[in-house]
Amino acid sequence: MKKIRKAVIPAAGLGTRVLPATKAQPKEMLVIVDKPALQYLIEELVDSGIEEILIITGRNKTSIENHFDYSYELEMTLEEKGKEELLKVVRHISNMANIFYVRQKQPLGLGHAVGCAESFIGDEPFVVVLGDDIVYNPNSPATKQLIDKYEELNGGTILGVQEVPEKEVNKYGIIDPLVKVDNRTVEVRGFIEKPEIDEAPSRLAALGRYVLEPEIFNFLRETEPGKGGEIQLTDAVLKMKNAGHKLYAYDYDGIRYDTGDKFGMFKATVEMALRHDELKDSVRDYLENLDLDKIK
Numbered sequence: 001m002k003k004i005r006k007a008v009i010p011a012a013g014l015g016t017r018v019l020p021a022t023k024a025q026p027k028e029m030l031v032i033v034d035k036p037a038l039q040y041l042i043e044e045l046v047d048s049g050i051e052e053i054l055i056i057t058g059r060n061k062t063s064i065e066n067h068f069d070y071s072y073e074l075e076m077t078l079e080e081k082g083k084e085e086l087l088k089v090v091r092h093i094s095n096m097a098n099i100f101y102v103r104q105k106q107p108l109g110l111g112h113a114v115g116c117a118e119s120f121i122g123d124e125p126f127v128v129v130l131g132d133d134i135v136y137n138p139n140s141p142a143t144k145q146l147i148d149k150y151e152e153l154n155g156g157t158i159l160g161v162q163e164v165p166e167k168e169v170n171k172y173g174i175i176d177p178l179v180k181v182d183n184r185t186v187e188v189r190g191f192i193e194k195p196e197i198d199e200a201p202s203r204l205a206a207l208g209r210y211v212l213e214p215e216i217f218n219f220l221r222e223t224e225p226g227k228g229g230e231i232q233l234t235d236a237v238l239k240m241k242n243a244g245h246k247l248y249a250y251d252y253d254g255i256r257y258d259t260g261d262k263f264g265m266f267k268a269t270v271e272m273a274l275r276h277d278e279l280k281d282s283v284r285d286y287l288e289n290l291d292l293d294k295i296k
Contacts, residue, residue, distance in 0.1 A: 001155055004125050004147050004211065005051040009041060010113040011131035012058030012104040017261050026061045027260055028131045033272045033279065036067060037259045040134045042096055048144035050127065052098045054120045056113045058105075065101055070094045109230025114212070115220045125150065125213045128233075132260030133208025134268060135252065136275075142209055142252040149185060149250045150211045156246035157216070157237055159188065160209025162256060170194050172205035173234060175249045188247040191234050204249055206234070207256055216240060 015027030022030070028038040038055075045053055057064060071090060078087040100120060104113050114128060127143055135142040146158050161175055171194065178189035192201060210233070219236040226232055241247035255271070258264035273283045 001151070002124050004127060004150060005049070006121055006124055007045045007050045007053045007127040007129060007143070008056065008114060008117045008121070009038070009053065009129050009131050010056045010104075010110060011038065011061065011064060012056050012107065012113055013131070013260075014058075014107070015132075015260060018265060024060065026064055028061075029063050029067065030259065030265060032134070032259065032265070032268050033276055037134060037265075037268075038064060038131060039067070039093065041129050041131065042068070042099070044135065044141045044143055045127070045129065046097050048127075048141045048147060050097065050143070052100065052120075054100045054102060054117050056104050056116055057101055058103060058107065068093060068096075068099050107230075108225065109228075109232055111220050111223055111231035111233040111236050114233055115217060115231070118217045121214055121217075123214050125155070125211065128210040128212060130208035132258060134257045134259055135209070135254040136257070136271075137252075137254035140253065142254045145252045145254075146209055146211045146250055149248070153181075153185075153246070153248060155213065156211075156248050157213060157240060158211040159191075159206045159237070159247070159249045160252050161204040161249045162207050162251060163203045164205045166197060166200075166203055169197055169200040169203060169205070172207070174200050174202060175204040175206065176201035177204065177249070181248065184251040184253075186249050188241065188249050191238060193234070204251065206249070209252065210237075212237075213245070215245065219243070 011028045015022030018027055029036040042053065055064060075087060075090060078090065102116050104116050129143060142160060146160055150158055164172060173191055173193045174195055175188055176190040176192060177186040179187045181187055216236055219239045220231065223231050223236045223239065226235065237247065257268035259268055273279050
């Protein structure tokens, strides 16, 4: 079985849920404390042992490439001014991983975006991490948890999931479990997109992390566009499962932030600030002394 060493981050979406902030700025580059959201994902992948990362971009996404590229003028200025710590931070961003880019020319869905990665992936298993899902777990990154489970199960497709409140199941794709494998893993019978509360087969929602095998590309090519003319990744995953491939859901451990949503972005900013070495004391003091009656 081949080692997972490649990852794909689809980042071609328009970010309409956080307009007007994303009118000219990619949602993946919106700042959480002092780093763009996408950098948190890259750091998670690197900490999980990923060596090569492909970011699927679209129009108006050039700032993504600029951020992870070298910035010679900035580095020279910092070096001349003796700002060694900042220089180290800036250089670290450029050296974190081997990052590649391909453009999704039309917004034809997540399945189409993943299909754009076929030549990059080749015949290797790989990870897909959605560009607006940050998961905080400093001890065991979510992606590393899924990779470890893939190796333990000796292969298969794995959907990263978490339990959501019953009243929120209609916001997510919900797993229909077939059989329990262990305390965090189930074999999957099927998948229902945004079911009514009384029709949901579980509270396990697919949340932004996938381990896929290269055979998925064959099934993506056979998948017809669905609602809105988009090719859905989950449709191809289910086709692959019905063809005899194993499909699992793994309930990963971590605090998830939906940074494609205004409130999710706000929560991520506040909670990451409370963990930030430079800011945490000031932020905690500010929040504890905040007089809500004066804010109108």
